[in-house]
Amino acid sequence: MESKSNSKPVRKSGISTVAAIVLTAIIVGSAVGGAASYFSTISSDAIVAELRSQNEKTSSQIATAQSENGRLKVDVMALQDVNGRLNSQVSALSSDLRAMADAAGIPINNPEEMKKLSGERKVIEAAKQEGKVVIYQQTQTPGSSAFALRSAFETKYPQVTVEWVTGGATEITNRFLDDYKNAVRGGDVIVLGQQALFDILQKKESLAKYVPKDTEYLSADLKDKDGRWTSHNVVILGIGYNTKLVPKADAPKTYKDLLDPKWKGKIGVPDPKSAPILPALWKTMEKQFGEDYIRQLATQNIHYYRDINEATNKLIAGEISIYLNAGPVALEQSKAAGNPVDWVRLSDNTYISQLGWYGISANASHPNAARLFVDLIFSKEGQQILADGGNLVNMPGVRVPNPDLAVQGKKLIQIESVPDAERTAFLNAFSAKYGLKFP
Numbered sequence: 001m002e003s004k005s006n007s008k009p010v011r012k013s014g015i016s017t018v019a020a021i022v023l024t025a026i027i028v029g030s031a032v033g034g035a036a037s038y039f040s041t042i043s044s045d046a047i048v049a050e051l052r053s054q055n056e057k058t059s060s061q062i063a064t065a066q067s068e069n070g071r072l073k074v075d076v077m078a079l080q081d082v083n084g085r086l087n088s089q090v091s092a093l094s095s096d097l098r099a100m101a102d103a104a105g106i107p108i109n110n111p112e113e114m115k116k117l118s119g120e121r122k123v124i125e126a127a128k129q130e131g132k133v134v135i136y137q138q139t140q141t142p143g144s145s146a147f148a149l150r151s152a153f154e155t156k157y158p159q160v161t162v163e164w165v166t167g168g169a170t171e172i173t174n175r176f177l178d179d180y181k182n183a184v185r186g187g188d189v190i191v192l193g194q195q196a197l198f199d200i201l202q203k204k205e206s207l208a209k210y211v212p213k214d215t216e217y218l219s220a221d222l223k224d225k226d227g228r229w230t231s232h233n234v235v236i237l238g239i240g241y242n243t244k245l246v247p248k249a250d251a252p253k254t255y256k257d258l259l260d261p262k263w264k265g266k267i268g269v270p271d272p273k274s275a276p277i278l279p280a281l282w283k284t285m286e287k288q289f290g291e292d293y294i295r296q297l298a299t300q301n302i303h304y305y306r307d308i309n310e311a312t313n314k315l316i317a318g319e320i321s322i323y324l325n326a327g328p329v330a331l332e333q334s335k336a337a338g339n340p341v342d343w344v345r346l347s348d349n350t351y352i353s354q355l356g357w358y359g360i361s362a363n364a365s366h367p368n369a370a371r372l373f374v375d376l377i378f379s380k381e382g383q384q385i386l387a388d389g390g391n392l393v394n395m396p397g398v399r400v401p402n403p404d405l406a407v408q409g410k411k412l413i414q415i416e417s418v419p420d421a422e423r424t425a426f427l428n429a430f431s432a433k434y435g436l437k438f439p
Helices: 002-032 035-039 044-104 111-130 143-156 169-181 194-206 255-259 277-289 291-300 308-317 328-336 367-378 380-388 420-434
Strands: 132-138 161-167 189-193 230-242 267-270 303-305 322-326 341-343 350-360 411-414
Touching (some): 111 132, 111 367, 143 380, 169 194, 189 367, 267 308, 277 350, 291 420, 308 328, 328 341, 350 367
Parallel strands (some): 132 189, 267 303, 350 411
8 A cells, every 4th residue: 555655746756857858958958949959959869768668667666556556455355254263163153152152041132131130140159058947837737748848949059957846826827926026047938828927927027027939929919019028829618527427428518508407416516716717717707608697507506626637536536427627638648648538529519718928037147048038939840849839829820739729710718817916806706606616
């Protein structure tokens, strides 16, 4: 490029030389007596030679510039070829990286999801440092699910172990609330039923705000809008019967069928003072079936037992024919063990129910491990583990071992909770109103 730019001043120099010679000849010729006489003394060959010489120099410079331009073009083409190969390699690498990211579930093309994933990674690393998660859980939850959940969790997060603290609903509720009251870092995750939730929510600050991953499938009535609790399953209650004493065709098909005189003296229930949910069940039946129903039911000479386990054992033994408000899941397990019990598939498909739920303690010792555990519960894997253990889970599409126990398709009536401070007064008033002789 430099040779080409220098050719112009060279050409200009050659022309200027010729012009100078001519001008000089004119001036000199005029001085001695005429331009014509002087020009005759100058050889035209010399002028032509000078012009040719300058032209050759200019042509040489142009040729040099063209040669340089050609080499530059070759260099540019070579660079373009290298750039093309690099672009191809980058494209191939990007494609491989995208494929690897997709396989690993890494949303590299979604900034929001990448930010979320980064946050989850931080939680996992923090949970590894914590090393443990402590679960406060009601003992009525099927044991097989607990073991399977622990196995799944510790397989996924081998640096974090699961520890269970179990007991009755009242015991676990009181322990949890005492921890909160005394600022004790005890349990990290609490698992209870709906009545216990009602009690704990009187001190709702005892539960941390956390919305588990992928719980969009849950309806608004199955989770707290602030994330303080989330329902993982539903406990349905119905009518159980002894299959040796009651043929399937003769079993009551609805709650109202229990008013038939043939069931007088043959119906049993747990003592409503033995568990927080039991007073709530009576309150719910009153609202659902009316005062006349409760009044007539009271004349059936109902048997009351110390707790749920005793009532189930009396049904198995044949001391009673009907177990009012029995849990179908528990009866299915007892039936599978060879006991002569079953439960009624109610003709109107309407069942009294309560929610099972998970929450994280505001005083959790291992808050990050608690989040990971709760996330597992509400994942498809966790919901399937619960379903395999006999729980009636809320996630659609989960395989249910016994289709009769599926939540979907049933009309569920949630229990009417009774505050802990009002339970005794409620039972006394209820008993007096209907003549129910509670123990």
